[in-house]
Amino acid sequence: MQYNAIVKNIKDITPEIKLFFIEFKNGQKFNFKAGQFAVLALPDDKNDLDGLWHKRAYSITSSPSQDQVEFYIVLVKEGKLTPRLFSLKAGDEIFMGEKPAGLMNFDGVSDTDNLIFISTGTGIAPFVSIIREHKDEILNGKRQVALIHGARHTYELGFKGELEELEKKSPYFHYFPIVSRSEQELGVEWNGYKGHAQSLITNGVVEKKLGVSISPENFHVFLCGNPKMVDETVTIFMDKGFKRNTIKEKGNLYFDKH
Ligand SMILES: Cc1cc2nc3c(=O)[nH]c(=O)nc-3n(C[C@H](O)[C@H](O)[C@H](O)COP(=O)(O)OP(=O)(O)OC[C@H]3O[C@@H](n4cnc5c(N)ncnc54)[C@H](O)[C@@H]3O)c2cc1C
Structure with a gap:
């Protein structure tokens, strides 16, 4: 090497x-x-x-x-x-390495499918790439796009500024930063979302903001981050009828663990 x-x-x-x-x-x-x-x-x-x-x-x-x-x-x-x-x-x-890898891409997604990206920590990385690549389409609004980013504290919410800017420019893009630990202890004022990333799905916050009922017929869901979040969220979406996307079989649920 x-x-x-x-x-x-x-x-x-x-x-x-x-x-x-x-x-x-x-x-x-x-x-x-x-x-x-x-x-x-x-x-x-x-x-x-x-x-x-x-x-x-x-x-x-x-x-x-x-x-x-x-x-x-x-x-x-x-x-x-x-x-x-x-x-x-x-x-x-x-x-x-000269050869990239990974199935976390848009090959099986149509122009109008709505998208939910759920990440914790560095798990936001692949979604930032996808959102940057598809920015024009997100601005033009053929679909609803939600991005949840969970971190322990607000200072760990990388890309927050860039994503908030995009959210201001596009009514079709919805950014949900969420922190799991107390910001008060750090002397930081935080009136945003608190808890675990997947709670924004189970408590209906994302569905309400998007104004569309989340179903396998009109959504593709991408998960990336800590194994516990990914496992729990996979169960939530499988219960809604989503199917894992694999090389052999097309599905609407994509995930990677970091
Ligand atoms: C597909 C894929 C994509 C990834 N993308 C990213 C990315 O974008 N950014 C990124 O930072 N990492 C990413 N990772 C993780 C990365 O590959 C390494 O595992 C990580 O950087 C740790 O490497 P290391 O050599 O420093 O630690 P290692 O020597 O591999 O691990 C030392 C110890 O720390 C534990 N450990 C490993 N990672 C963590 C962690 N995050 N927190 C706490 N303990 C840990 C290990 O279990 C081990 O016990 C990705 C992993 C995969 C599989």
Whole structure:
């Protein structure tokens, strides 16, 4: 394995969440579909490039038309790769796999199907890519689109500004940031949604805001984030008659666990 890409820029969201902007060294464009993930890797010892490399999957947040490939990454302090990623600076080298993967894309979705994206933490990443790629269509309003993003605290709600802007511009796009821990303890005023991401489905808040009854006939649902949220939400939608989308069988429920 060898370095084939350069970190062009890094932006801090919090000390433990960063955006990484990466390009291939040879200038080659990365061909992927919005919603897919790529592999990033760094050597265990940067002075031993022939030794062990740590490889992990990361969802891409940029749209395929952007020049730099963007990733939204949270630090796992005891992890093998993320502490190494967090010590990088702009201009440093990295490995980025040339083959994207993942079924979290729009292939089976028609122009008029309504969409619900439900995420926690870094699980918002593939949805940001999809929303950026389909922004014109979202603004033109052929469908209703809801995006739920659950985090522990408001400061972890990455992309909030960009998504609120889009919501202001389009009556068809509905953004639901929701936090599970007390903001009051941090001295932050928060009059928004509180609790777990999936509660906004079970308590009818999303359905009411969209003004459309959620059914498998007119919705595709995408889930990404922590395994507990994904498992609980899969059950909620399967009970409503949704079917998992797989390579073999088309469905209307798509999910990935981070
Ligand atoms: C399809 C896919 C897409 C992904 N996309 C993203 C993404 O967009 N952004 C992102 O930050 N991560 C993403 N991940 C997770 C990522 O691949 C790594 O697992 C993560 O960055 C941890 O890597 P590490 O080498 O630092 O930790 P590891 O050395 O792999 O793990 C160390 C320990 O920490 C635990 N651990 C792993 N992740 C977490 C976590 N998030 N919180 C707490 N404990 C954890 C592990 O179970 C293990 O016990 C994705 C995973 C998959 C499968």
